[in-house]
Amino acid sequence: MQKRIEVGILGATGMVGQHFIKFLQGHPWFDLTWLGASDRSAGKRYKDAMTWHLAGGTPDSVANLVVEDCKPGNAPRLLFSAMDAGVATEIERAFAEAGHVVVSNSKNHRMERDVPLLVPEINPDHLKLVAHQHARGWKGQIVTNPNCSTVMLTMGLAALKPFGITRVIATTMQAISGAGYPGVPSMDIMGNVIPYIGGEEEKMQQETQKIMGEFRGDHIEPLAAKVSAHCNRVAVVDGHTVTVSVEFSSKPSEADLIRAIDVFKSLPQDRNLPSAPARPVIYMHEANRPQPRKDAERERGMTVFVGRMRKCPVFDYKFVSMGHNTVRGAAGAAVLNAELMQSEGMLD
Numbered sequence: 001m002q003k004r005i006e007v008g009i010l011g012a013t014g015m016v017g018q019h020f021i022k023f024l025q026g027h028p029w030f031d032l033t034w035l036g037a038s039d040r041s042a043g044k045r046y047k048d049a050m051t052w053h054l055a056g057g058t059p060d061s062v063a064n065l066v067v068e069d070c071k072p073g074n075a076p077r078l079l080f081s082a083m084d085a086g087v088a089t090e091i092e093r094a095f096a097e098a099g100h101v102v103v104s105n106s107k108n109h110r111m112e113r114d115v116p117l118l119v120p121e122i123n124p125d126h127l128k129l130v131a132h133q134h135a136r137g138w139k140g141q142i143v144t145n146p147n148c149s150t151v152m153l154t155m156g157l158a159a160l161k162p163f164g165i166t167r168v169i170a171t172t173m174q175a176i177s178g179a180g181y182p183g184v185p186s187m188d189i190m191g192n193v194i195p196y197i198g199g200e201e202e203k204m205q206q207e208t209q210k211i212m213g214e215f216r217g218d219h220i221e222p223l224a225a226k227v228s229a230h231c232n233r234v235a236v237v238d239g240h241t242v243t244v245s246v247e248f249s250s251k252p253s254e255a256d257l258i259r260a261i262d263v264f265k266s267l268p269q270d271r272n273l274p275s276a277p278a279r280p281v282i283y284m285h286e287a288n289r290p291q292p293r294k295d296a297e298r299e300r301g302m303t304v305f306v307g308r309m310r311k312c313p314v315f316d317y318k319f320v321s322m323g324h325n326t327v328r329g330a331a332g333a334a335v336l337n338a339e340l341m342q343s344e345g346m347l348d
Helices: 015-024 085-097 124-136 148-158 200-211 254-263 327-343
Strands: 005-010 030-037 078-081 101-104 141-144 165-173 226-230 240-248 281-284 304-311 317-323
Touching: 005 015, 005 085, 015 030, 015 327, 030 078, 078 085, 078 327, 085 101, 085 141, 101 327, 124 141, 124 327, 148 165, 148 200, 148 240, 148 281, 148 304, 148 317, 148 327, 165 200, 200 226, 254 281, 254 304, 254 317, 317 327
Parallel strands: 005 030, 005 078, 078 101, 101 141, 165 226, 281 304
Antiparallel strands: 165 240, 240 317, 304 317
16 A cells, blocks of 8 residues: 555544554554544543553553544544444444444444445455445445454354355354453353343344345345354453354265365455455364464454364254454454455545
């Protein structure tokens, strides 16, 4: 790129906002120049407006930036949204109406008919939906990334779609970092499994069908497969694990499935986008892998790891999929979405 792009973050003081800041440090295309948060933080220097919860301390590049209110005005055109779902709808729409490109991690717009729910390796053609947003009177646009657990499931399934996915059952073991800060009380999660995360199962089921569905001009035709999810919070810091059973319309062999995963890549790899891992999905042959503690941080947290492919006595096959929930499942996912959009000429 000849010209660098200024970017901002909506909801910069929260945990996901901090992950955006960390992930954007040293980015070859994007310069982080603007931080937005609630009116409680507006007017303060960033280092005084929040408590930094990630390793390494507050980056010097943002420590003295003055936090702005989350209202259109002097923000750069490209904004990453880490807004809380309780306020994201109105704020993101206000920026889109004013001409900003909002790349959002929030859930609020994911299932809207004209908003792409994007995983660049799986459904880059869904970006064509953006053209229909102008009918709302927006001068800008909104693009979303999925729920963090949905990313791990769909990336695990992506290479297997050609075999005709008909039914999926997915059970998650989700890290506590997915609950934000302060998250789940220690007395509730230590030595425990919490078998309920509000709204999570419904999101996984619906989002998977949209992401893996087909672009039909002005909408997405959902994947016809039935998807059932069980979602659990476990005492792991980072890294969501999903165990998956899947049925196919064709009858591939185990070797066929592993080979498909081994060779899988897509547009982000072909275009060598800065945040795209060389191998978006890596199959691990060890009997006890992947594991969050050993594998979530690898490849900058942008690769999803799959293992334990084997016959399923109820469906056809079952396997394990795992990835970094706050990177590939949140901040890194949104940054990769913006990189794909730039490579498509959508940020010019």
